[in-house]
Amino acid sequence: MERVLVIGPCGAGKSTLSTDLARRLSLPVHHLDRLHWHPGWVEGDKDELIEKLAAITAGERWLIDGNYGGTMAQRLKRADTVVYLDFPIGLCFWRALKRIWTWRGRSRPDMTEGCPERFDLAFLAYILRWNLGPRPRTEAALEGFAGELIRLKNPQALRHWLTKLPERR
Template structure:
């Protein structure tokens, strides 16, 4: 695994896994949320994001976490492995609410400084609609992807996979 994407619903634990996996595999970690958001919750332009991603994905070793469907095809074209945290939405919704409470008013580690955690109804509704929209588009893109997909359906499967990976890299 040299060029890795971590995808899945909001709250699945993509950024947490990215930090752990980056250390394990000695890969530079890039969070799509940090590429997308500027301080004050101002979105970067699509051209800016594409330019940053072109530079990142041109290198031989990287790990990128986040969905951002508008850039997924370009990232998939260079990735050798996709880790898909395909967790139940009710678990993800609970984790998002816990994250909001834990970091309320502060910037979480995987987010751009100056973007304090807050409840956003539109974001929460996006998560609740994952199975009927974003999941379908993600599944379609993965069917066309020719690399390795590691689909993990719950935290226990993730722990088991991580343990096997840790043994393999030890």
């Protein structure tokens, strides 16, 4: 596990896992939300994100957290491992609501400073529609992946997998 992607629905816990996994594996972690968003919730340019990712994925060791389907193929080409938090959408929705409440008005550590957590109906609707659009697109992107795909269906499976993972210092 030298070049790792952590993907899954919003609210699954990708950023939390990525921070922990990067520490365990001594990998630099890159959060796509932080790379893409500018202060004030100004969306970054896709070409700018692609350039940033090209520089990161050219390296031999990294962990990238996030979906961003438009850049998935670029990242999958260089990844040796994908950890897919394929959690139930009801759980992800609940976790997203909890995150909004916990971080309201403040920027999360995995988000660009100046992008405070906020209640956003479109974001919540995106989570609820995960199985209709983002999931099939993610599954299609993963079909040709030659590396190791670790699909975890619930938090218990994640905890079990983490207990078997050796830490690298």
